[in-house]
Amino acid sequence: EAGVAQSPRYKIIEKRQSVAFWCNPISGHATLYWYQQILGQGPKLLIQFQNNGVVDDSQLPKDRFSAERLKGVDSTLKIQPAKLEDSAVYLCASSPGRNSYEQYFGPGTRLTVT
Amino acid sequence: QQPVQSPQAVILREGEDAVINCSSSKALYSVHWYRQKHGEAPVFLMILLKGGEQKGHEKISASFNEKKQQSSLYLTASQLSYSGTYFCGTGNSGNTPLVFGKGTRLSVIA
Numbered sequence: 016e017a018g019v020a021q022s023p024r025y026k027i028i029e030k031r032q033s034v035a036f037w038c039n040p041i042s043g044h045a046t047l048y049w050y051q052q053i054l055g056q057g058p059k060l061l062i063q064f065q066n067n068g069v070v071d072d073s074q075l076p077k078d079r080f081s082a083e084r085l086k087g088v089d090s091t092l093k094i095q096p097a098k099l100e101d102s103a104v105y106l107c108a109s110s111p112g113r114n115s116y117e118q119y120f121g122p123g124t125r126l127t128v129t
Numbered sequence: 130q131q132p133v134q135s136p137q138a139v140i141l142r143e144g145e146d147a148v149i150n151c152s153s154s155k156a157l158y159s160v161h162w163y164r165q166k167h168g169e170a171p172v173f174l175m176i177l178l179k180g181g182e183q184k185g186h187e188k189i190s191a192s193f194n195e196k197k198q199q200s201s202l203y204l205t206a207s208q209l210s211y212s213g214t215y216f217c218g219t220g221n222s223g224n225t226p227l228v229f230g231k232g233t234r235l236s237v238i239a
Binding site: 059119121123 | 131159161163169170171172173176216218220225226227228229230231232
């Protein structure tokens with residue numbers, strides 16, 4: 016079974032530029048998560064989707080971050096404009112849902128904002 | 130509210146045991162445990178959904194004391210492959226968003 020796929024793996028941009036990350040969850044997984052992990056800290060949830068609906072986006076900085084999950088499968092996370100403090104690893108995870116909540120993480124995208 | 134993990138870091142020799150604690154100031158429904166090796170994604174270890182439930186995975190087990198709002202991860206006869214940062218994630222319902230602790234860095238040396 017293929018795992019969670021993410022791209023790109025690395026991205027370097029200048030502040031005020033925009034960037035987009037892509038995630039393809041494990042086939043059949045209803046729930047998809049985007050996390051931000053700053054070096055030395057635990058993952059921080061940005062947004063959680065159940066199929067193509069948003070379950071929680073309370074910690075998503077909506078003035079600059081946006082996310083969508085079209086057709087309940089792939090998802091994209093966008094930052095526009097980026098700030099220096101956005102430098103982090105962005106992790107996508109998925110879980111089966113339906114009373115099965117273990118999360119499977121993708122390899123992440125390491126973003127550096129200069 | 131972010132759960133508190135202790136200790137922050139621990140160094141073990143192969144074969145030694147370790148306990149990692151995770152406590153919350155809020156009532157808990159679930160506790161997840163993940164291990165992350167340097168430069169890699171977190172990997173799921175186990176989830177505990179009921180108060181007092183214990184689960185095990187080979188020589189790694191965990192307990193969940195709902196009343197005390199805490200969970201402990203037990204690593205017995207540690208192996209070099211156990212090295213990494215262990216995170217607990219807590220939730221207050223089945224599919225609620227998890228809040229992760231800051232992690233416990235475990236180093237196993239020969």
